[in-house]
Amino acid sequence: MKSRHGSLRRSRGFTLIEVLTVIAIIAILSAILVPTVTQMRETARKTKDINNLRQIVNASLLFASQNSERFVGPNNTIDNTGRVVAAGGTPGDIDDVIVTLAAGAGLNEANTWVSDSDGQGPNYRGPVPVLFTDAGTGNVTINPILIGAAAAGDDGDQVSYQYVTGLTTGTPSNLPLTFSRMTDTSSATWGANDIYATDGGHIGFVGGSVAWFDTLTNALTNGSGNEVSNIDAAIAAAPSAFAAVTIAENPNNP
Secondary structure (H helix, E strand, O other): OOOHHHHHHOOOOOOHHHHHHHHHHHHHHHHHHHHHHHHHHHHHHHHHHHHHHHHHHHHHHHHHHOOOOEOOOOOOEEOOOOOEEOOOOOOOEHHHHHHHHHHHHOOOEHHHHOOOOOOOOOOOOOOOEOEEEOOOOOOEEEOHHHOOOOEOOEOOOOOOEEEEEOOEOOOOOOOEEEEEOOOOOOOOOOOOOOOOHHHOEEEEEOOOOEEEEOOOOOOEEOOOOOEEOOHHHHHOOOOOOOOOOEEEEOOOOO
């Protein structure tokens, strides 16, 4: 004869309804949490970009304070001793801006120029100094890992930001100085190959502020105080201490 108490002690399995209920609850929680986590990661990356651009702007202000109130010029670069020189750089080449701020303002960390959200950008796998001293010649130059065409394990010089050379501290404070890389700086929007694709990008201004923009339509002002809708128009009438105001970018801007 079976014991009634023994029957009660037998474990009872989950019913189909209970299993389906648990699965439904997990699915609902995933639908709530996954987008939230993704959004938090994107916010963290954007915050890092703001900090990067703020470091670039602050280094530029420091450089200007030591160079007759001039920001990095279109021909600034360094000589083989690592000293900043006024001539010899290539107008429009971001590499010369990077080494000038490294030598002239101490911005010597390459990762400052890279956004974690940039699919075109390099992955330096740890701290990478901008300046490199050749062991054989003793010459100081830009770190070889930062330049050249993309190759296995080396994404070349595709840094994430562009820089307006030729400005001074007397330039209106609301003019762009550095910004998230744009495929077309005459456009009011960022492009599909840019850091956040067509969602937008950051701009660091001469006055030191950094802001996010979904679009630049009537969002900027030029040197005359008029509303404009792209970077090119904003800097077109900018006062300059040099022959021209130039946007420095990757030699092979994607």
